[in-house]
Amino acid sequence: MKKVLLIEDEKNMSRFIELELQYESFSVTVASEGNTGLRFALDEEWDLILLDLMLPGMDGLEICRRVRSIKYTPIIMLSARDSVRERVSGLDCGADDYLPKPFAIEELLARMRVVFRRQEMREQQDDNLLPVLSFLDLRLDPNTRKVSRAGLPIELTKREYDLLSVFLNHANRVLDRETLLDKVWGFEVAVDTNVVDVYVRYLRRKIDYPGESSYIQTLRGIGYVMRK
Numbered sequence: 001m002k003k004v005l006l007i008e009d010e011k012n013m014s015r016f017i018e019l020e021l022q023y024e025s026f027s028v029t030v031a032s033e034g035n036t037g038l039r040f041a042l043d044e045e046w047d048l049i050l051l052d053l054m055l056p057g058m059d060g061l062e063i064c065r066r067v068r069s070i071k072y073t074p075i076i077m078l079s080a081r082d083s084v085r086e087r088v089s090g091l092d093c094g095a096d097d098y099l100p101k102p103f104a105i106e107e108l109l110a111r112m113r114v115v116f117r118r119q120e121m122r123e124q125q126d127d128n129l130l131p132v133l134s135f136l137d138l139r140l141d142p143n144t145r146k147v148s149r150a151g152l153p154i155e156l157t158k159r160e161y162d163l164l165s166v167f168l169n170h171a172n173r174v175l176d177r178e179t180l181l182d183k184v185w186g187f188e189v190a191v192d193t194n195v196v197d198v199y200v201r202y203l204r205r206k207i208d209y210p211g212e213s214s215y216i217q218t219l220r221g222i223g224y225v226m227r228k
Contacts, residue, residue, distance in 0.1 A: 002047040002116070003027045007037030007063065008078065009055050013101075017050065020105045034058030041067045047119075048112060053079035053090065061093050068094030074115045076108075133168035135215060135226060138207060140168055149207060159184060160203050167216060167226040176223035200224060 004021055008014035009032045018028045031037035034057035041049055041063065049067065053060040064075055077095040079086060080102075090098040096118070097111050130142040137150045145161065147154045156164065162184045166175070177196045185195070200216055208214045217225050 001027050004048045005046045006050045007031045008052040038063045049075045051077050064093045135171050172227045174225045
């Protein structure tokens with residue numbers, strides 16, 4: 001059952017919406033004052049917030065801004081004000097949709113379904129994200145292909161990036177040159193194993209600090225290992 005927070009000070013309107021949503025099997029909590037609504041919004045997790053623009057205590061725009069600075073809870077703003085300026089203000093402060101009053105409950109339900117579909121799509125995308133690879137203060141995000149050390153960005157070529165990715169995926173594991181060659185260049189590419197040494201040297205220049213031990217250690221006669 002989806003949880004909806006309704007922040008609306010007009011009693012007849014809030015009761016009407018509450019009953020209709022309960023009939024549609026939503027769990028509804030009502031707040032009739034701005035400060036109370038903000039507290040509810042921040043203290044609990046909601047599937048959706050229905051937020052009136054004009055409220056006692058704190059207006060809907062300020063509530064929306066404060067919620068959005070902390071959470072990504074979907075927000076549909078409700079208001080009797082229907083000017084383009086008011087709609088733009090509501091959307092710019094972080095609302096997902098803006099529904100002018102009076103409205104038919106069918107339209108509200110339809111807009112809620114749209115918001116829920118968007119949320120489900122975002123969650124599916126998040127589920128498909130690849131995990132960020134890290135070793136000590138070195139980070140590689142395969143979703144954005146960004147690399148950093150201690151928060152500072154590092155620019156790598158494609159081969160350097162692929163080589164670092166292999167090391168991070170096999171941290172503390174010894175990798176011989178043939179394995180690295182296969183994983184980065186592929187068996188079908190006719191490349192001498194010495195090219196691995198060249199690219200390890202390139203990579204070290206970019207990820208290591210001068211005067212400090214390299215994150216990529218050389219094991220003579222064997223290959224390389226990324227370890228502390």
